[in-house]
Amino acid sequence: MRTRDLFERHRLRCTCQRLALYEALKASTNHPTAEELYRVVKPQAGRLSLATVYNTLEALCKVGLARKMPTTNGSCRYDADTNEHSHVRLRETGEIRDLPAELSERLVRELPRHIIAEIEQRLGVKVYGAKVQLLARWANRSD
Amino acid sequence: MRTRDLFERHRLRCTCQRLALYEALKASTNHPTAEELYRVVKPQAGRLSLATVYNTLEALCKVGLARKMPTTNGSCRYDADTNEHSHVRLRETGEIRDLPAELSERLVRELPRHIIAEIEQRLGVKVYGAKVQLLARWANRSD
């Protein structure tokens, strides 16, 4: 679906800043911070301020087109993908990397069934999905 | 174990500020922010500054006696519990429930090893922890 239509459906004004920001967010593989998004989009968009990036991201989150994810080190990260996926969080940088789709799927699919069943029973819920966050550090460095 | 011994084991100086902060963190049921902890401990501790709270929390995190958890709204929260825990998110309400510690541990411990290994190799990282978010709905209701 075209971004314009998507925006209209959610009653969002189609300003060039918002369109550009959303496109950039969708295109990015890592989960950018507001600042990173600003640096990427600014050159193309001409007039753009950081405040607009924050406003836009908040508007997108409010209608569910983006998600805000907290980090332990300062800035929040954003993500345009609407379906849940697993990721790795790097300890040193706070950076979040998506797992390759195939690995992500396998990881979730192979979660231990019997434990899930026990959780369902004990909490009285039906689990329909899962997301794994792996905590990692770089393998080759030692900081 | 007495806090003093715990600190000595981790090569942390036993200052009254640190001892009081750690005790307060351990005693708290919700996960306090640095600011909240400061307000609670200050009256007892006499001399105490917010900077010391941050320093202390960082020191505690470094040796694994506390954990820093990000939030989407500004300040980080801290927790004296040393192990990451998984949770269930309810689809309808957005509510997040911690898994019982024992189930949480088993779930993480039994994550498929070979997939983790493959992820480590492909991304060049060393995974040292994990956290699972299960997405669920109520088993008996249909809202």
Next chain:
DNA sequence: GTACGTGCAAAATGTTTGCATCATT
């Protein structure tokens, strides 16, 4: 034309730092 979005700069918030002093080992 109106309602809402934008840019800018300034404020608010949360966290870190530099440095002189003080306490623990």
Next chain:
DNA sequence: AATGATGCAAACATTTTGCACGTAC
């Protein structure tokens, strides 16, 4: 005595806000 922690205030980083102007509907 030496090492490291503390308090204070100032610096820093991230995010939010107020307001005049501009743009999509």
